[in-house]
Amino acid sequence: MSEPAVRLTQLSHGGGCGCKIAPAILQKILAGSAPGILPPQLLVGTETSDDAAVYQINPQQAIxxxxxxxxxxVDDPHDFGRIAATNAISDVYAMGGTPLFALALVGMPVNVLPLETIGKILQGGEDVCRAAGIPIAGGHTIDSVEPIYGLVAIGIVNPAHLKRNADARAGDKLILGKPLGVGVYSAALKKDQLHGSDYDAMIAATTQLNTPGPLLACLDGVHAVTDVTGFGLAGHLLEVCKGSRLRARVNFADLPLLPRAREFVEAGYLTGASGRNWASYGEAVRLAEGLDATARTLLTDPQTSGGLLVSCSPDTVTEVLSLFLQHGFSQVSVIGEMSEGEPGIDIR
Known part of the structure; x- marks a missing residue:
């Protein structure tokens, strides 16, 4: 882990997917928007807060x-670029799609950051796109007060294999591909409490491409897929519940966590986004007796480049777990199930 002369994390008021506007505030902002054009080819738009837009171009292909x-x-510029690119491409995988190419979105305080540092950020994004087998084919740059980096990611999917976040079924098992705790680790990093192996664990998780997505999409028993990012596990699972008109039950003890996530929370290292997330949707989440504020924080912790959340039939669980394991997701876990009931989440 190298650090530039100017710490990147000190130049921004938030970091990673913790920068997202809180769900409740976003809902109010969008409430005043007039309905846009809705052509029949638009298979997925904004209606269920899904991971990407999908537009059908012929019977076998959709963009x-x-x-x-x-x-x-993070402060390491190359790692920042890698994390941001991995996170952006993940939304294509979450729809069951295969990435085709990307465009870079770059906003940098050019009078504050050395040009070499900015170059390393862009190189990190290039390296991840190379690993995903896609080019960065263009983009846009601006001079901004805070450093900003990300991608427009374009992919393709067979409409028959498209996986929305709103098609879960009662009786489905819930499977999570990556460990939680990225927001907690980022808070510890800002306080200089994240060391060697802790940092390595966070980077390993946030730069692991969600490559099982297209293969999972080909399984008939996989009904819904999303990825867990800035709204935390509870927030993104709640979107599945609302879209599918079902209730989720989650076993807290089965949640995969980064090694010191609980320890960092108990030491007071958490993000402001976690509290904003709970304020936005906490009334729809029922915590079992005995689950404390630590559990609540981990459920709402904003994940940057988080894991795929899969809702699948019980007889498909073994195949889903096998695909994840084959792609190097060693902490993949069955965390709960979907059931009939008022949309919401029961944590036990």
Whole structure:
């Protein structure tokens, strides 16, 4: 882990997907927007807060389009670029799509950051796109007060294999591909409490491409997929519940966590986004007796480049877990199930 002369995380008021506008505030902002054009070819738009837009171009092909960008979550510029690019491409994988190419979105305080540092950020994004097998084919740059980097990611999917976040079924099992705790780790990093192996664990998680997505999409027993990012596990699972008109039950003890996530929370290292998330949707989440503020923080912790959340039939669980393991997701876990009931989440 190298650090530039100017710490990237000190140049921004928030970092990673913790920069997201809180769900409740975003809902109010969008409430005043007039309905846009809704052609029949638009298979996925804004209606269920899904991961990407999907537009059908012929019976076998649909374009997947998404964009994601944020301020630094780490100080190493190359790692920042890698994390931001991995996060942006994840939304294509979450729809069951295969990435085709990307466009870079770059906003940098050019009079504050050395040009070499900015170059390393862009190189980190290039390296991840190379690993995903896609080019960065263009983009846009501006001189901004805070450093911002991300991608527009374009992919393709067979409409028959498209996986929305709103098609879960009662009786489905819930599977999470990556450990939680990225926001907590980023808060510890800002306080200089994140050391060697802790940092390595966070980087390993946030730069791991969600490559099982297109393969999972080909399984008939996989009904819904999303990725867990800035709204935390509870927030993104709640979107699945609302879209599918079902209730989720989550076993807290089964949640995969970064090694010291609980320890850092108990030491007081958490993000402001966690509290904003709970204020936005906490009334729809029921915590079992005995689950404390630490559990609540981990459920709402904003994940940057988080894992795929899969809702699948019980007889498909083994195949889903196998695909994740084959792609190097060693902490993939079955965390709960979907059931009939008022949309919401029961944590036990």
């Amino acid at each position: 997947v389009a998404t964009t994601d960008f944020f301020m630094p979550i």
